[in-house]
Every structure is written in C-alpha cells, then in structure tokens.
Amino acid sequence: MGSREVTEHQARPADSFAGQHITVAGLGVSGLSAARALARLGAHVTVVDGGDSPARRETAAALADEGVTVRLGDADTLPEGTDLVVTSPGWKPSAPLFAAAAAAGVDVIGDVEVAWRLRGPAAAPWLAVTGTNGKTTTTRMLGAILRAAGLRTAEVGNIGTPIVDVILDQERAGGEAYDVLAVELSSYQLHWAPSLRAHSAAVLNLAPDHLDWHGSMEAYAADKGRIYEGNRVACVYNLADRATEDLVRGADVEEGCRAVGFTLGAPAPSQLGVVDGILVDRAFVPDRQRQAQELAEVGDVNPPAPHNVANALAAAALARAFGVPATAVRDGLRAFRPDAHRIAHVADVDGVAYVDDSKATNTHATEASLAAYEPVVWIAGGLAKGASFDELVASAAPRLRGAVLLGADRALIREALARHAPEVPVVEVDRTDTGAMSEVVEAARGLARAGDTVLLAPACASMDMFTNYNERGDAFAAAVRELDSGGA
Structure with a gap:
C-alpha cells in the first residue's frame, strides 16, 4: 500500500459544469438524475439512448420541458460540440459513443464522478463499499450503525436515491444535510469515477462477475480496487479473500491510512473478528497489540449466517x-x-425451514448461502450468464439433501450435480411460466425432512422466467405460504 501526503481532496466547484455541452448516455435512473442536475447547474445537456419506445418518448418530452435535449434511437453518434460525456453505469467501455468521444478528445465520466466533483468544502465524507456480493447489505448495516451513533447519514450510490441528487441537496443545505454518507459502488460506477477519494472503503470479496463488461477478471478487479485510491483513514479488506488484500497493497493512499482486515476467526492486531460468539475490534483501540473491544454478539446480526457476519464486520470496521x-x-x-x-x-x-435468497444470482453468493445451512434442499437455476457450477456443487455436495432445478440453464447445474454429487436426488421442473414456482416448492417439500432447510439460492439470473430476482423471490414466498396454509 503506497502512501502520499495529500490534504482533503478539493472538489471542483459546481459551476464548472455551467455552459458546457454535456452528453448523457442513457435514460435510466442515474442518467435522468445526472441530466436534470446538470441542466439545473447551467449545462447544455443532450441525452442519447438507443431505445425508442412510448415510455422513452414520454420521458423525453418531460426532459424537454426542463431544457434537456433527448435523442432517441441513436446512441452511437457523439453530438457535435460535446465537451463531456456522462454515462450511465451499465454502458460498456467498448460502446461506439465512447470511441467517438476518445477520437474527439472528450472525457467520459459517470454519475458518481459528477457527484464527487459537485462536493463543496463542507461536504460529508464518504464511507464506500464494493465487492462481488454483499454490497447492499453491508451498506445498509453501515447506515444503521451510523444512525445509532446519532449521525445524519444516507445510503446512496448503487442503492436508494441517486448520489447526484443527494449531493445537490446537501450543497443546497449549506453542507449540513449529512455528517457522513454510506456509499455502495459497483464496478461499473468505479470504472467511471477517476477522482473519487473516500474517507475509508471496503472491498468485501472478489469473484468472477460481469466479465463480459470488463473483458477480464484482472480488469474487473482493477476497477473494484479503484475504491481504495486516495483513502484517508482505512482500507478494509477480507482476510478470507486474498485478492482484496492484494488490492489494498496496490493502492495509492494518503499518508497514515491503514489496512484493516476482517475475519470470522480470532483477529490479530489491526483486524476485526469473532471470539467465542463476540464481534471484536483490535484495530481501532488504544493498544491493539494487547486490547480488544467487544462490539456485538453474533446473535445481534440478522440473520447470523457466516457471510452476513462478515458483512457486519466490514460495516463495523x-x-x-x-x-x-x-x-x-x-x-x-x-x-x-x-x-x-x-x-x-x-x-x-x-x-x-423455507429460506428465500433469490438475490443469490451468481455462484459466489450461492456458495455463501449454502454454507449457512445443513442439510439443504437446494432450489437453483435460471440464466447462468456463462458461469460454471462444478466448484460450487463440489463444495456444497456434503450438505445437500436434494436439488430442484428450474429455468433455461438448469441442465448445466444438473450436469455438475451428476459429476460431483451423483447420490443427491434431483427434480427438474420444465415449466417456464411464473406459476412454475408452486411446482418447484412442492417438489422441494417432497425431498425435505424435518430439520432441513429448503433454500432458494438460484446461482443464476432470473430474467428467463421472471422480471427480476424480486419477482422470483415473491413467487417462492407465495408458494411457501400456500403450503403453510394447507394448499398445494
């Protein structure tokens, strides 16, 4: 971990956007937020979006009333005279619009970078969180802890209210709206935020994800690691995931910034961990060589699954x-x-017990979820997004009572089960309508015994059968309640 002597990062004044011709890429939530904010700040804003639907036209008409130009159906061509491009997080770096911007010598940034540049001298510090899994839970835990301390805070970024809106609200309040912000950041957002300098930051874990966007695991990890750049007080990493520590070692931070690890085991100095069911701190105590501060009991974490305890330790750090x-x-x-x-x-x-972890949309999240229960009837399947399931199934095999598979790529999981857990009974549900979940839950009921857990942890995306993972989880919960009421 390199260091440098730097004072508080000086944000660029809000009026630096005034008069600029700014192109905003995308009509999503963050794009709308950025477009409206920049227009209010006096920029000449054009939004480009490849779609052209009635809903988009309605949004475009509303933006036109606010002085924003919207160009639908052509997201590849850079509008003439563009001084700056502000992109929505999901746009790939390889997008033709960005190639055109590069050729014209025009910078591309994201909404998080806009928010960072808008901060005034009295702006609240940022405590930032990223990782392949657990970001939202950790950020919300952090917000709850900060509020319990009597601090004015908000959970922002890749969660809740768009961060540009929060920063502008704070600046209008004279910098007094918040004491500190809990900021969840995705790899996409970090890619487009070169100036970000957090008070402290955590990378929870790293596993292959979004590689079609980043191009490689190395590029994905590098973007996650951007969260540590310029940290002032602490770079928080996961002792169980060496890659997060490697990112800390490679970060260029301010003089005096410390590396602080968290572990589910007993902590060494400069770490947080667990001793006899107690979360303890050996990092932020007067004598960390000989002292440990009790923080909470494992039972205070809801739910107290191992990976959620790890989230709690990161938030506490x-x-x-x-x-x-x-x-x-x-x-x-x-x-x-x-x-x-x-x-x-x-x-x-x-x-x-019936447990809904529909948010476990990749193998890394599902591995952590499966590790929290034993024995398990596992409900899995959906869109695999190019994932391999061999390692996941091999690690989970000893705790599996059975498996019920659904969705477009269920055969990939079935084949992995045949290779690594051939003794585990498998039921496949080939229905693709949303009502299929009742059949799935009934099949799981047939495999389970008293004391087991039926766990929906799909390891796949949901869009083959459902609008999103929320709808999938809701369908599971509804089917379970039907069982509980004596139906199905």
Whole structure:
C-alpha cells in the first residue's frame, strides 16, 4: 500500500459544469438524475439512448420541458460540440459513443464522478463499499450503525436515491444535510469515477462477475480496487479473500491510512473478528497489540449466517474508522433489517425451514448461502450468464439433501450435480411460466425432512422466467405460504 501526503481532496466547484455541452448516455435512473442536475447547474445537456419506445418518448418530452435535449434511437453518434460525456453505469467501455468521444478528445465520466466533483468544502465524507456480493447489505448495516451513533447519514450510490441528487441537496443545505454518507459502488460506477477519494472503503470479496463488461477478471478487479485510491483513514479488506488484500497493497493512499482486515476467526492486531460468539475490534483501540473491544454478539446480526457476519464486520470496521463508539455498532446491528430476498426466512412448514435468497444470482453468493445451512434442499437455476457450477456443487455436495432445478440453464447445474454429487436426488421442473414456482416448492417439500432447510439460492439470473430476482423471490414466498396454509 503506497502512501502520499495529500490534504482533503478539493472538489471542483459546481459551476464548472455551467455552459458546457454535456452528453448523457442513457435514460435510466442515474442518467435522468445526472441530466436534470446538470441542466439545473447551467449545462447544455443532450441525452442519447438507443431505445425508442412510448415510455422513452414520454420521458423525453418531460426532459424537454426542463431544457434537456433527448435523442432517441441513436446512441452511437457523439453530438457535435460535446465537451463531456456522462454515462450511465451499465454502458460498456467498448460502446461506439465512447470511441467517438476518445477520437474527439472528450472525457467520459459517470454519475458518481459528477457527484464527487459537485462536493463543496463542507461536504460529508464518504464511507464506500464494493465487492462481488454483499454490497447492499453491508451498506445498509453501515447506515444503521451510523444512525445509532446519532449521525445524519444516507445510503446512496448503487442503492436508494441517486448520489447526484443527494449531493445537490446537501450543497443546497449549506453542507449540513449529512455528517457522513454510506456509499455502495459497483464496478461499473468505479470504472467511471477517476477522482473519487473516500474517507475509508471496503472491498468485501472478489469473484468472477460481469466479465463480459470488463473483458477480464484482472480488469474487473482493477476497477473494484479503484475504491481504495486516495483513502484517508482505512482500507478494509477480507482476510478470507486474498485478492482484496492484494488490492489494498496496490493502492495509492494518503499518508497514515491503514489496512484493516476482517475475519470470522480470532483477529490479530489491526483486524476485526469473532471470539467465542463476540464481534471484536483490535484495530481501532488504544493498544491493539494487547486490547480488544467487544462490539456485538453474533446473535445481534440478522440473520447470523457466516457471510452476513462478515458483512457486519466490514460495516463495523468502516464505522469504527469514522470514530463510531462500540455501543453504536451493537445497537445498529440490532436495528438492521435485511432487504427482501436476501437469506430471508419465509416460514417453517412441517418442521422444514423455507429460506428465500433469490438475490443469490451468481455462484459466489450461492456458495455463501449454502454454507449457512445443513442439510439443504437446494432450489437453483435460471440464466447462468456463462458461469460454471462444478466448484460450487463440489463444495456444497456434503450438505445437500436434494436439488430442484428450474429455468433455461438448469441442465448445466444438473450436469455438475451428476459429476460431483451423483447420490443427491434431483427434480427438474420444465415449466417456464411464473406459476412454475408452486411446482418447484412442492417438489422441494417432497425431498425435505424435518430439520432441513429448503433454500432458494438460484446461482443464476432470473430474467428467463421472471422480471427480476424480486419477482422470483415473491413467487417462492407465495408458494411457501400456500403450503403453510394447507394448499398445494
């Protein structure tokens, strides 16, 4: 971990956007937020979007009333006179629009970079979180802890309110709206935010994901690692994931910034960990060689699954880096309620627990989810996004009672089960309508015994059968409630 002597990063003034001709790529949530904000700041804004639907035309008409030009159906051509391109996070770096911008010598940034440049001298510091899995849960835990400490905060970025809107609201309030921000950042957002310099940041874990966007695992990891650049107080990493520590070692941080690890085992100095069911801090104490501060009990984490305890430790480390007292960590974790479809207990039916982790849309998240329960009847399948399931199945095989598979790429999981867990009974449901979940849950019920857990942790995306993972989880919960009421 390199260091440099740098004072607080000086944000560029908001009026630096005034008068510029700015092209915004995409009519999504972040694109709309950026377009409206930049127009209010006096920029000449043109939004480009490849779609041309009635809904987009309606949005374009609304933006026109606010002085924003919208060009639908052509997202490849750079509007003449563009001084700056602001992209929505999901646009790939290889997009023709960005090639045209590069050829014209025009910079491309994202909405997070816009927000960072808009910060005034009294702006709230950022505590930033990224990782392949667990970002949202950790950020929400962090927000709960900060509030328990009496701090004014908001969870922003890849979660909740667009970050540009929050920053502008704060600046209008004279910098007094928030004491600190809990900021969730995706790899996409980090790619387009070169100036970001957080107070402290955490990379929770790294596993192959979005490689079609980044081009390689190395590029994906490098974008995640951008979150550590310029950190002032702490770079928080996962001792169980060496790649996160490697990113810390390669970061260029401010003088005095510390590397702080978290572990599910007993912590060494400069780490947070778990001792006899207690979350403890040996990083932010007066004598970390000989002292440890009790923060909370594992039972204060909801739910207390191992990977969720790891999330809690990461959130606690960021909060402690900001000076939050130990009692606030405990109180915040007790107050925290996980978002829907994240290892959410739905019901117990005939002695079997039914758990909804529809948010586990990749193998890394599913591996962590499966590790929290034993024995398990596993419900999996959907769109594999190019994933391989061999490693996941091999690690989970000893705890599997059975598996129920659905979705377009279920055969890939079935084949992995045949190779690595041939003794595990498998039921395939070939229906593709949304009502298929009732059949899936009934099949899982037939495989489960009292004391088992039926776990929806698909390891796949949902869009082959459902609008999103929320709808998939809702369908599972509804089918379980039907069982519980004596139906199906």
